[in-house]
């Protein structure tokens with residue numbers, strides 16, 4: 001890693017709101033609130049914060065659920081932390097946990 005990359009990394013880690021210990025990219029979760037659940041079509045609409053791994057700012061949008069079981073225990077209005085990834089060209093939610 002050259003000096004400039006190192007400095008850029010340091011700046012990233014010091015951004016306000018960043019976790020004190022940066023989570024590995026593969027495990028990064030995004031905060032959100034469930035706006036709509038459509039179990040029939042396997043989609044979930046989430047008002048979400050910035051999604052670092054997808055390079056996406058905060059917005060409300062719908063995602064495909066990776067599998068139907070993911071949507072079972074949640075209700076509209078639930079505050080969650082979730083992992084979204086791009087799979088086969090679709091933005092897909094691969095895990096959901098309750099926000100603390």
Ligand SMILES: [Cu+2]
Nearest residue numbers: 056059060061
């Ligand atoms: Cu989005």
